[in-house]
Amino acid sequence: MSSPATELVRLLTVRGQTLAVAESLTGGLVAAEITAVPGASKVLRGSVTAYATELKHQLLAVDAALLARHGAVDPQVAAQMAAGVRTALGADWGIATTGVAGPDPQDGRPVGTVYVAVDGPPGAHSGSAGGGKVEALRLNGSRAEIRMESVRSVLALLLKELAGEQTGNERAQDTERNGGF
Template sequence: MLAKSAVEVLRLLVERGETLAVAESLTGGLVAAEVTSAPGASRAFKGSVTSYATEVKRDLLGVDADLLAERGAVDGEVALQMARGVRALLGADWGVATTGVAGPERQDGQPVGTVFVAVAGPGASDRPETDGCLESGSGSALRSEGKVAALRLNGNRTEIRMESVRSVLELLLDQLSGERTGNGRAQDTEQNGGT
């Protein structure tokens, strides 16, 4: 079933004449599949990188090696650097990313259900020293440097992955529309922090 948020994201991107690129870890291509399920996706979707392995995050997406060594791949700043990296790599206006633990076991010291989703858009800086939970003082979604949501999700592996897809698309939709909406189904969710 195609998520309403994917259709709305594409509608807004096409309306603005902007493009999207996706970097995925725990979702393994599900975000790209959801976006490309919508009719007319080719008008706004540039492509995706499934960076399941840590070295792909580092070598292809440009995630800081010291950050990965210090915090592991399941981290808000890693998610933000993935979003920025795929945006730069594919020449898109917007980049989104997912990283986390879908289970069945802990990873990088993080429990199952720990997920970080990120959006980087026009005006985003590629500085690695950011804190992973940024918004510019202007309040304009078009000027935002990036946004990260830290999620604590319940459910099995499939449910965690699908909720991660929904959450990253909702975060992008929030940024595109300039509205601040809640994360309806994510349990114990922290927005703008928790790294």
């Protein structure tokens, strides 16, 4: 069975669509996972690792008032990161990760609080009128385990969105059976 990153590259290549990645707690791991796949250059436009909170506003157009009110670990921040990177890098799809990998809480959020988000072309989101999707995660484990599970989760979220566009597709059914989100 192919990896989630391999399947993403395959699906996006077949569709002629592109992807942009915005990362915080994963620090480039999502982009590294995708670029490890041969042919990724056909679909990956680029990535922005906005680790510092102010960079989320400066580079990804996340609302400064939202960041001031809620901090960087927030579902709306994740959604705006995905939309912002999609726009900034001119991609069809944007995905984002933000959260607390530890060892200490951040912005009043406990270690293991993670938000992953996807933003795509208008009308592309299964079960929504657009505006993207955000998934809240409560993860356990070491810092490294939380970061790797965040990578897996954001790739699974995008796979679910792509599969939602292909109703009746055998791959979509496999994704659901194997615990895709």
